[in-house]
Amino acid sequence: MIRQWLLWAVPKTLTLVRRYRPFSSSSSGGGVVMKRVTRANFESALEGLRAQVQEADFVAIDLEMTGVTSAPWRECFEFDRADVRYLKVKDSAEKFAVVQIGVCPFRWDPSRGSFLAYPHNFFIFPRKELPFDGPSHEFLCQTTSMNFLAKYQFDFNTCIHEGISYLSRVQEAEALNKLSSAYENELTNSINTSGENLEIPIVSTADLLFTERIKNKFHEWRNRITESSCAECYVKEKTEHVMTQFQTIFFKMRPAVTLNGFNSHQMKLIQLVLRKHFKDLVFIHAQGEEVMLERKVVYTDSEEDKALLMREVLEDLHRSKEARVRSAVGFRHVIDFLVSEQKLIVGHNCLLDIAHVYSKFFGPLPSSMMEFALSIHENFPNIVDTKHLLNSSHVLQYLMKKNSKSLSSAFSLLCPEASSDSPKSAHSYVKFEVQTDETGLSNWTSGAKHEAGYDAFMTGCVFAQACAHLGIKFDLDSPLTNLATNDKLQGYINHLYPSWNSGTVIDLSTGFEKAESNYKRKYPTVLFSKVVLIWGFPSKFKPKDLKDCISKVFGAGSVTSIFFLDYTASLVQFSKEEYVNDFLMLKDILERNDNDPISVLHPLAELLDGGNTHAADYDTYRQICSAPASKVLFADQAEAAGIRWKTLAGCQNSEAWEATSMNGSSTFTGVRSHELPNTHQVSCEDILDSLYAAR
Amino acid sequence: MASNGGKRRWSGAVKQVTKSNFSAALEQIKKHINDSDFIAISTQKTGDFSGSSSTSSHRHPWRRVLPIDTQETAYLKAKHAAERFELLQFAICPFRLNGSKVLAHPYNFHLFPRDELNLGMPSYSFSCQSSFLTSMAREGFDFNACIYDGITYLSRAQESMARDRNPVARLRPLTSPSPQSVADSVFMGRIKSRVENWWKACKDPGKATDDSLVLSLRKLILGSELYGSRPCLSIDVCSDHQVQLVLVIVGQICDDLVPIVVPDNRGEVKAVRVILTSSKEDKNLLLSAIQSQEEEADLKVRGFREVLDVISRSHKPIVAYNCLHDFTFIHSKFIAPLPPSMAEFMCSLRLAFSEVLDINHLLKEIGPLRKANNVPAALSYLKRQFFTPVELEIPPQVDSNTDKHHGHNVLRITYLFAKLNCLLKIIPGHQPALGQYTREVGDCANIFYPCSTTLQESDDEDGFQTDKFKKVGTNNVVLLWGFNAGIFASGLKRQLHGSHTVFFDDFEVQLVDRTCAIVVFHVPGSAENLLEDMRSGSIGSGSLNDLISDGLKAAGYETYKKVCRMGLWETDLAEALEMVLQEHANDLSMTFRKDASEIYWNSDLMIDLSDI
Incomplete structure (x- = not known):
């Protein structure tokens, strides 16, 4: 079989509407043609995507964000307690913006014996489409992430100029709610305006002259209308009175004039004049179809007619505003569709992606992981994380050997199909074809690594290939049965990693987190009841100094481990639970007796030097993590979180313990892990390493 | 009207500076700054809580500077904004006033807080207001150019931190000798003989014909290396004290030796490298080479801040429109973190920029409590009320690209200031006072007038608020x-x-x-x-x-x-x-x-x- 590789396939004859493109994973990683969707072609792309999703066996997704962690100390650490870990994910999803979403439906075509993929690359930008609080008027960018995007040639201009906006379900509901209450308010206001202040504050002679002139003009105009029949008047006016500012038009079947060429102060005066002298003339301040404001004065023949007119005008206004809200929903239509179709969703290490989807398109993230998981499960009943799949299936473990589980390496290892330089193996590779179904080629681009559309495509390919390895048959001429209910996948569906180094898996269907069997922990288990948080100590303090200082008071073996969050804060694990309280009490006492010679000479005095050293239990760490601010240094964050005391007193302590001790001590054991920690991680863990070495 | 015709008239007049042409443009910029009477500045931010920002409602609208704010609370709000948002463009325009003629040299710098040194600086993350980005997009802002090719920078405070954490080898002056112990003299003796051995071996021309085996053996034994084309020797040290001792020894042995201190990646001294020069001239050559290397490295660290340092050193009066907001940004990005109170901020700022003229304040001098919402409104007000002919002359750029018209606001500010100055007659410090109607820059400098906001934009064409x-x-x-x-x-x-x-x-x-x-x-x-x-x-x-x-x-x-x-x-x-x-x-x-x-x-x- 001859495989023809079309990279920038621009066929001279565009008569062929559907083109199937067999693809190969060339080493460059690019070459897959995908649909680039911006504001301009969103409507049409959405139509196409609907049909493709409906027929799809599964849909792969991937997101690109403006950042991951809002401060260095917010990075995920292996020993984070589950609730703290969720707070970190929540913070990330709330603060950063999504700039690109890849959606790639896959359909098994039994007649061709291959999967048909439809990669879409959506540019997203939280543009303010409505005059009030939009999707996210403010978002954070992590400098390194922006650089990362730039390195992979991310097109920021397209994103900001042309990105598709969105409203979450909650935002849409709020907007509509606000509209209807404003509508009712205006309705009542329009009906009883009689009690309003009718005095015209005349500030200057110019104002006085203006109000008089306007009064006369309106008198004239009204008299003309009431004297003759309207039609006549219209004709008459055209011929006789050519008053630039008083052209009679018809508005809602009533004679009216449009007010042009007045400034806002004059408009105010006109309103006052009308209210005071003309009971039958109504000032209408209506939003036209465009953003242009139109102001009109309309003649009504009775009070009832006036009320009717006001109602009509307001209804129009309300309807047009509602329509604007509906259209501002934007990209959420895609998500809503994925939810309503209940398709199997595939992502790679996708918990953060899912959290972003939740916070951007559903509503504010729930306060606990359990609630989050169950709510996600309600919307997406079947999610597969390919990262978890690769790590937990023995067959795939064997195939992957020691290779990195990153998406691109899994992709090139599992799906080397048709790349000529790869050795033919006994495995039969699943075939994929990328389908393009449009003649206009301007919207098609060649995908590249770390582009959401291409990453989604790779994820889907890895998933399909992994399914084949697990023994799911993709047969020629036999349609695929529902993958989500396939026995061979049951152990993997809805199991996601809460973070890359947690060593646990969360089951979305139950909301429970359990230890992953084959995760190798780098450090011994942390018992959170033995942990004390110290921050604001002198910046020259190194982990070893801290350990020495505390050991002098509590004995040589009292400190089990020390972890520096950054150079202003540290978590210290004691060997005994009671040391936590003892330490906090001692610190409190030393600080109370500030000038006491015993306090000055106490071994802890060195740590308290500078007077900014704070200490508390692990729950305070959680509390500080949950604060909305994100200061770069932990000590600043603690202050921003509203912590004004220096030491958490003992009694508060024990109460706080009971409240959250349920997550307190879970033990994990494991076999191995392969992850590339990022640079900061290395530095933090290096500190730990050096400390362990020092012991 | 200048503001309307601006885009067309000034198209291509502002020189656009990015990472690629920054160091090349720097010399010219320095010259223009030093020749100028005043320097106008204007910035483009990713967001702000200032009054002049768009009237779109915010999640917490009270964070913006409101009419209920005092100087102090307005400062605290500006501080909050400056710490949160980022500068993407910084336009400067050094200009000379000559009667009604203004000779201006506008530059627009594209900035991006790229972490060149991998230290989480200048900023770990920053906020963007989507309304700001959208309106920048409407004006044709090129975000790709900014993020791909923006100039980075470090503040003065960050620079000293970076020095500590990311050290480079440099010359170090000899400090006064500290008392020496027995161990010190043993150490000195050992180093002395080692350096002398190596020095003699290098000087001895007889061995030049040695075969390669002997050469490499000698290299192994003596620890000799090459620094560029010159021979050098590394001496391991473990404290600053030992560094001083080595420097003393090297000074005693011979004048041809140049010691430089090499730090390890944690900033602690690791070794002293002694370089042998062949003559006095050669030594001077080496010293100046090291000096310029250091300067180059420093420039890379400082980045765009170099321009602000030049402005600071020139002591020229700076003209800006919304000074409180611009200078809180400047202080936090280029000087140091913002102090907790307005008074401390003004003190700290004055140390760097002695004279700052706030156009908002100057406008107040003309009409009490009159305030324009924006620069074009102020311009049109002046145009209607006063006859102040001003001719703006901008020498054409050699490599002007006419399609880009970013940073025009700085020209508008320059133009507005020139017009205002026809009325106020502010004389820059170095010029003699021309008569009793003139005033000194110092009389109206450093008074910031906070721009407060209204949520309801008045749609008066002139954008002027009445005296209420x-x-x-x-x-x-x-x-x-x-x-x-x-x-x-x-x-x-x-x-x-x-x-x-x-x-x-x-x-x-x-x-x-x-x-x-x-x-x-x-x-x-x-x-x-x-x-x-x-x-x-x-x-x-x-x-x-x-x-x-x-x-x-x-x-x-x-x-x-x-x-x-x-x-x-x-x-x-x-x-x-x-x-x-x-x-x-x-x-x-x-x-x-x-x-x-x-x-x-x-x-x-x-x-x-x-x-x-």
């Missing part, structure tokens, strides 16, 4: 919260009217955000009475009592100040006020204080939250 500003003492102001959400100011005023003795007389009510309203009394003492009565519970029965039992609360201006000082920006104002009150439940001075400052109240600055 009243000075209101902060002790006549009360903040109210705990009323029905969604109520309008007029509704609240109706509810309050007549409910208490103070609510009979003239008072104004306006919403600060959805949760909190401000009441301004025009009868002195009313605010105090109200707060005192509400605290003591002597309200009696009536509608105010009903409101209070429904949760209405009140606090004086001090509480608001405290909210700003504590930086409780992430909540609704009511919640923030509540937090402060809880913390100071027993502190009566919190709710009221005698030493009140003044705010410029304008009853037209209506915050209309219903306007959707």
Whole structure:
């Protein structure tokens, strides 16, 4: 079989509407043609995507964000307690913006014996489409992430100029709610305006002259209308009175004039004049179809007619505003569709992606992981994380050997199909074809690594290939049965990693987190009841100094481990639970007796030097993590979180313990892990390493 | 009109500077700065809480500078913005005034806080307001150019931190000798003989014909290396003290030796590298080479800040439009983190920039309490009121690209200042005063006039607000919260009217955000009475009592100040006020204080939250 590789396939004859493109994973990683969707072609792309999703066996997704962690100390650490870990994910999803979403439906075509993929690359930008609080008027960018995007040639201009906006379900509901209450308010206001202040504050002679002139003009105009029949008047006016500012038009079947060429102060005066002298003339301040404001004065023949007119005008206004809200929903239509179709969703290490989807398109993230998981499960009943799949299936473990589980390496290892330089193996590779179904080629681009559309495509390919390895048959001429209910996948569906180094898996269907069997922990288990948080100590303090200082008071073996969050804060694990309280009490006492010679000479005095050293239990760490601010240094964050005391007193302590001790001590054991920690991680863990070495 | 014709007339006039042409342009910029009378600046940010920002509603609208703000709270709000947002463009325009002629040299720098040194600096992350980015996009801003090719920078404070954490080998002066111990003299003796051995071996021409084996053996034994084309020797040291000892020894042996100190990647000294030069001239050559290398490395670290340092050193007066906001940004990005109070900020800023002229303030000098919303509005106002012919002359750029017209605002500011100066006749420091009608820069410098905002944009064509500003003492102001959400100011005023003795007389009510309203009394003492009565519970029965039992609360201006000082920006104002009150439940001075400052109240600055 001859495989023809079309990279920038621009066929001279565009008569062929559907083109199937067999693809190969060339080493460059690019070459897959995908649909680039911006504001301009969103409507049409959405139509196409609907049909493709409906027929799809599964849909792969991937997101690109403006950042991951809002401060260095917010990075995920292996020993984070589950609730703290969720707070970190929540913070990330709330603060950063999504700039690109890849959606790639896959359909098994039994007649061709291959999967048909439809990669879409959506540019997203939280543009303010409505005059009030939009999707996210403010978002954070992590400098390194922006650089990362730039390195992979991310097109920021397209994103900001042309990105598709969105409203979450909650935002849409709020907007509509606000509209209807404003509508009712205006309705009542329009009906009883009689009690309003009718005095015209005349500030200057110019104002006085203006109000008089306007009064006369309106008198004239009204008299003309009431004297003759309207039609006549219209004709008459055209011929006789050519008053630039008083052209009679018809508005809602009533004679009216449009007010042009007045400034806002004059408009105010006109309103006052009308209210005071003309009971039958109504000032209408209506939003036209465009953003242009139109102001009109309309003649009504009775009070009832006036009320009717006001109602009509307001209804129009309300309807047009509602329509604007509906259209501002934007990209959420895609998500809503994925939810309503209940398709199997595939992502790679996708918990953060899912959290972003939740916070951007559903509503504010729930306060606990359990609630989050169950709510996600309600919307997406079947999610597969390919990262978890690769790590937990023995067959795939064997195939992957020691290779990195990153998406691109899994992709090139599992799906080397048709790349000529790869050795033919006994495995039969699943075939994929990328389908393009449009003649206009301007919207098609060649995908590249770390582009959401291409990453989604790779994820889907890895998933399909992994399914084949697990023994799911993709047969020629036999349609695929529902993958989500396939026995061979049951152990993997809805199991996601809460973070890359947690060593646990969360089951979305139950909301429970359990230890992953084959995760190798780098450090011994942390018992959170033995942990004390110290921050604001002198910046020259190194982990070893801290350990020495505390050991002098509590004995040589009292400190089990020390972890520096950054150079202003540290978590210290004691060997005994009671040391936590003892330490906090001692610190409190030393600080109370500030000038006491015993306090000055106490071994802890060195740590308290500078007077900014704070200490508390692990729950305070959680509390500080949950604060909305994100200061770069932990000590600043603690202050921003509203912590004004220096030491958490003992009694508060024990109460706080009971409240959250349920997550307190879970033990994990494991076999191995392969992850590339990022640079900061290395530095933090290096500190730990050096400390362990020092012991 | 200049502002209309600006784009066309000034197209391509502003030189665009990015990472690629920065060091090449620097010399020319320095020259223009040093030749100028004034320097106009203007910036493009990713967001702001300033008054001149768009009127779009925010999640917490009270964070913007409002008419209820004093200088101090306006500073705290500006500080919050400066710490949060990033600068993407910085335009400078050094110019000379010669009668009605202005000779200007505008530059526009594209910035991006790229972490060149991998230290999490200049900023780990920054915020963007999507409305800002959208309006920049509308003006044709090239985000790719900015992020791909923007110039990075470090503040002065960050630079010294970077020095500590990312050290480079450099020359070090000899400090006064510290007392030497026995161990020191042993160490010195050993180093001395080692250096002398190596020096002699290098000097000895007889061995030049050695075969390669001998050469490499000698290299192994002596530890000799090459520094460029010159031979050098590394001596391991383990403390600063030892560094000094080595420097003393090397100085004693021979004049041809140049020692440089090599740090390890944690900033501790690791070794001293001794380089052998062949002659006095060669030594000077080496020294200047090292010097320029250091300078190059420093420039790479400082990045764009170099330009601000040049401006700072030139002591030229700086002209800007919204100074409080521009200079809080400049201080936090290029000098050091912002201090907690306005006074400290002004002190710190003056050390770097001695004279800053705020156009907002200058406008006030012309028409008391007149204030333009933006530069074009101010220009058109001047044009209507005064005859001030100004001719702006911009020498054409050699490599001008006419399609880009970023940074034009700086030209508008230059133009506006020149016009203003026809009236004010401000003389830059170095020129002699020409007569009694002129004034010195110092007379009007360093007075910042905070730009406050209205949520309802007046649609007057000229954008000028009428003279309705009243000075209101902060002790006549009360903040109210705990009323029905969604109520309008007029509704609240109706509810309050007549409910208490103070609510009979003239008072104004306006919403600060959805949760909190401000009441301004025009009868002195009313605010105090109200707060005192509400605290003591002597309200009696009536509608105010009903409101209070429904949760209405009140606090004086001090509480608001405290909210700003504590930086409780992430909540609704009511919640923030509540937090402060809880913390100071027993502190009566919190709710009221005698030493009140003044705010410029304008009853037209209506915050209309219903306007959707």
